[in-house]
Amino acid sequence: MFDTMTMTKIVGAVCGALLFFLFGAWAASSIYGLGEAGHGEHAKAVYPAAVEAEEAPAEEAAVKVAYADVAGAADAAAGEKVFGKCKSCHKIDGTDGTGPHLNGVVGRQPGAAAGYGYSDAMKAVTEAWTPEHLYAFLENPKKVVVGTKMGFAGLPKPEDRANLIAYLETLK
Known part of the structure; x- marks a missing residue:
């Protein structure tokens, strides 16, 4: 056997x-x-x-740039490139994706695009999407509209935000 x-x-x-x-x-x-380090030793x-991060000293704190300071130099063509970060959720052909379409978003009321299921937090926003409001929102969406469904962290560069707004203003 x-x-x-x-x-x-x-x-x-x-x-x-x-x-x-x-x-x-x-x-x-x-x-x-x-x-x-071996198994018996304390290792890093x-x-x-x-x-928790410590607060940065006042001189090292990030300087807030107002929209009016960067709006004059905004470039819609550069904003179209920045829009590449938004394409995965937002469309510009009038149809909704994961997020609402962005045609005519500048000047529109938040939560007003027909057919899209907005969060209650977005529906509660009363200020229209002015360039200044969009500028603040695009920096940190979850801070400006607490409870938004938008998972994007934001655009930290003021120039990128201004360029994107200039591009969005061209979409009707």
Whole structure:
């Protein structure tokens, strides 16, 4: 019943399985290992832990740029390139995507595009989408309209926001 060939196959299978697990452990320790520190030593964390940020001194705080300061230099062609970040959710052909269409958004009431299911927070906004309001919203959407469904983090560069607004003003 157990001849030499069967016994060789069994021993080979066991050795192969052990070799497989040995290489798996080696790969895992090289990816998730502690580096120079051994198992018994205290090691630095491989992934940094989240730490509450301290307030920056007043001279290092980011300077807020008003829309009026950058509106004169806004370029609609550059704004069309910035719109590439918006394309995944918003359309400009009059149909809604994940977000509402942006045709005629400048001057429109928030939550007023027919056929799109806005969040209650967006429906509650009373100020129209003026360039100044859009400028503030595009910097940090979740801060300006708390409870919005828009998951975009915002555009930190004032020039990008102004260029995007100039482009959106061309869409009717």
